Amino acid sequence: MHPSERTDRIKRISNRFQWLIAVLRIALPLLVVFLWATLDLEQLEVAGALNAYGPLTTTERIGAIILTVPPLLIVLFALNKLQHLFRLYAAGTFFERGNVDCFSKMGWALIAAAPMDVIYKAALSVWLSFDQPPGERSLAISISSDDIAMLTFGGAVVVISWVMAEAVEISRENAQIV
Numbered sequence: 001m002h003p004s005e006r007t008d009r010i011k012r013i014s015n016r017f018q019w020l021i022a023v024l025r026i027a028l029p030l031l032v033v034f035l036w037a038t039l040d041l042e043q044l045e046v047a048g049a050l051n052a053y054g055p056l057t058t059t060e061r062i063g064a065i066i067l068t069v070p071p072l073l074i075v076l077f078a079l080n081k082l083q084h085l086f087r088l089y090a091a092g093t094f095f096e097r098g099n100v101d102c103f104s105k106m107g108w109a110l111i112a113a114a115p116m117d118v119i120y121k122a123a124l125s126v127w128l129s130f131d132q133p134p135g136e137r138s139l140a141i142s143i144s145s146d147d148i149a150m151l152t153f154g155g156a157v158v159v160i161s162w163v164m165a166e167a168v169e170i171s172r173e174n175a176q177i178v
Contacts, residue, residue: 015090025076032068032072036064037061077105100161103161106157114150
């Protein structure tokens with residue numbers, strides 16, 4: 001495949017991805033509200049047996065939506081950076097500082113998502129059991145393999161951004177030589 005054909009393919013596919021991510025950035029908040037409005041406790045994956053506490057009240061549902069905002073904002077920030085990265089690729093920008101910034105910020109967002117998930121699940125367990133009598137309330141703290149994978153993946157993306165920063169500098173130096 002000729003280099004211009006590869007570049008055209010990258011631009012075309014990146015354009016599709018940036019629009020797909022734009023849809024996701026709109027759909028995710030709507031999905032969160034929909035799920036909390038319709039969710040039963042049996043469907044919830046939080047450490048501890050919360051389904052023993054009865055159906056969710058409207059106040060609990062609203063509080064759960066509010067508690068979901070911080071982790072959702074981190075995910076939306078990471079998606080924003082990914083969308084921006086694909087926008088740069090669609091425009092034919094591959095080895096520039098903007099690409100590096102997108103990768104770096106996305107990696108740090110993924111790293112932040114892991115501890116936020118632990119805090120979110122703990123806060124959610126307290127919130128959903130708060131209307132129970134003393135002694136039956138719960139505080140469930142858990143670290144899952146998903147949290148560890150998110151930390152690992154985020155760290156890898158940050159390191160890749162460092163490597164890309166070096167490639168950008170080498171590319172600039174080579175451009176000055178010619």
